[in-house]
Amino acid sequence: MIENVVIIGAGNLATQLALALTGKGIQVKQVFSRTLEAACELAGKVNAQFTNNLSALMPGSDLYIVSVKDSAIQEVMMNLPADKNRLVVHTAGSIPMEALSRFTNNYGVFYPLQSFSKYRNVDFSGIPICIEAHHAATLLQLQQLAERLSSSVHLVNSQERKTLHLAAVFVNNFVNHFYTIGYEILQDKKLNFDLLKPLIQETADKIESMSPLNAQTGPARRNDLGVISDQLNMLQDHPEFQKIYSFVSQSIYHIHQKQNNDLL
Amino acid sequence: MIENVVIIGAGNLATQLALALTGKGIQVKQVFSRTLEAACELAGKVNAQFTNNLSALMPGSDLYIVSVKDSAIQEVMMNLPADKNRLVVHTAGSIPMEALSRFTNNYGVFYPLQSFSKYRNVDFSGIPICIEAHHAATLLQLQQLAERLSSSVHLVNSQERKTLHLAAVFVNNFVNHFYTIGYEILQDKKLNFDLLKPLIQETADKIESMSPLNAQTGPARRNDLGVISDQLNMLQDHPEFQKIYSFVSQSIYHIHQKQNNDLL
Structure with a gap:
């Protein structure tokens, strides 16, 4: 012992x-x-x-x-x-x-x-x-x-642990970076980050009772191109955030399109 | 009334x-x-x-x-x-x-x-x-x-609301998509998503007491190029996730490098 x-x-x-x-x-x-x-x-x-x-x-x-x-x-x-x-x-x-x-x-x-x-x-x-x-x-x-x-x-085992660690990078490091981006977006306009905290908490709580795929909402899932292009414009002073916004939105759209096709 | x-x-x-x-x-x-x-x-x-x-x-x-x-x-x-x-x-x-x-x-x-x-x-x-x-x-x-x-x-006002909505897309829609990616990565290897739930919860809880910038951990913040390139390789069957991984890692690194420079 x-x-x-x-x-x-x-x-x-x-x-x-x-x-x-x-x-x-x-x-x-x-x-x-x-x-x-x-x-x-x-x-x-x-x-x-x-x-x-x-x-x-x-x-x-x-x-x-x-x-x-x-x-x-x-x-x-x-x-x-x-x-x-x-x-x-x-x-x-x-x-x-x-x-x-x-x-x-x-x-x-x-x-x-x-x-x-x-x-x-x-x-x-x-x-x-x-x-x-x-x-x-x-x-x-x-x-x-x-x-x-x-x-x-x-x-x-070591291989499984590497996979867990990779997934952990997405759900922790990258998620936390998106909190940072949210913080920066609000700070630019002197808005209070506390307004986002109930949303952040609910986002994490939700997947205790739903799969993350089913929990998805928002313009990318709905393929609401008007909102997407408007939000991309709002990010023009942050080209890096703009690039991330595009890729993640595409990825959300693709994964839900694939799911819809699988259901047909 | x-x-x-x-x-x-x-x-x-x-x-x-x-x-x-x-x-x-x-x-x-x-x-x-x-x-x-x-x-x-x-x-x-x-x-x-x-x-x-x-x-x-x-x-x-x-x-x-x-x-x-x-x-x-x-x-x-x-x-x-x-x-x-x-x-x-x-x-x-x-x-x-x-x-x-x-x-x-x-x-x-x-x-x-x-x-x-x-x-x-x-x-x-x-x-x-x-x-x-x-x-x-x-x-x-x-x-x-x-x-x-x-x-x-x-x-x-309408302009502030648009800004809040944009930030909300990052901290909710995009965060939830990263839960989905974590889920897919584990499912490919038959690992249980429940293993990530305490981490997801802690990630959301942490920012109640720390700024998200200070809460950041992980290979991108440390600029641990060995882990980063290893994890990119593990994503070779998911080119879309690979692209997101690269951009978000760069963005984490840049934001922390900028912060370090600001502190000098």
Whole structure:
């Protein structure tokens, strides 16, 4: 049973994961970050030691969680003190589990499917945690750990995890960017973004009871060319938003046209 | 004071508005729809008369609400029995109030800023209702009516309403399309869309406490070119989604690069 962990990274996910684990009685023994300040800040929150020196990583922890940006995982692993039996997981959506195989015999993935911010604490209990491990015994350990945090634990292989991550980019990163565009459009005209919040909430709530395809409304679905061309004109000072507006509208129209044809 | 209304239209918004008004004790006297079946269905829900013939529209109602698709508003107005004193409002985001001025001396707009579906009942109490009227006295009447439905009533002119509608298309129609794309990506690989629902909910919740610009995470914001090119490859069977992915990622990167420069 995993009772203590070392966390490598102090970013958004590392922070929220450290807090959640501590909240469930799992000890965070040490936090590493490239910057001493970030390591210290997170370590302070979970009463852990901290370092910005990978060679000073403490040995003997039940689990080492590598939660750094994707492109830094390899470099971190190469600079860990050698220990072929250390249990290491990463938390990345897009990196195959086998990326860790050169560095240890005991590895896996612990991927909470959520968007995290350092200063917004989240409730892990409903967050899907996708796990994978090289050994069956390790998988069981990770499963038990994940189940202490969440009631939604899933065995997901590297290929499936990549697909989930891709879909997550659309429904989170891109969606949030559209909130930003909405914000900018209103700000240009000194209108209050709060007016859109009930609509944003309803849009997210709706798909709990309807498929997103059926929930679709608006000018592109109706192919209301008058409104579409009028709105494109309104975006003339934002050519990038204009381009996005065109492509997304076309895509909405096509997907609903295809559905209508399928129903004929 | 407006005590009774006639509703012209029986679509998503007309349906939800008729239900909400009835719920607040305002009588829906008659429902018109081009198709008798739709008129009958909605009229049955609110205990109203119904017709598919505009010349049979009953006279003497306190308010006539035209809630049809934008491109049909002119045609409906042209076919109403002549009555220059009839109080008429439309419910469209993109149509100027003055579009009604040829047909009556007493007109306005009653625009609930929300996405409606026929069979998903919504709570109007928090929905922003944007009103506008040609006469001050009419504005007051519409304001009193709107306040019976919602605590969020706003005086919004035609130009502002168009801007709100444009922003709403981004945060609702386009966002919902990205839910659809997420759904399709997972369905291709037989993964369950429910796994994305906590993420979708958190994405919407987050902006209650953070600006969307600050809430942004993901490969495009980090400019993680490895993940971006990998995800573009995964979309090779969906060239349309690929194009959207590219443009939105670029737009995220640009907006955050601009913000970083502004901070220097």
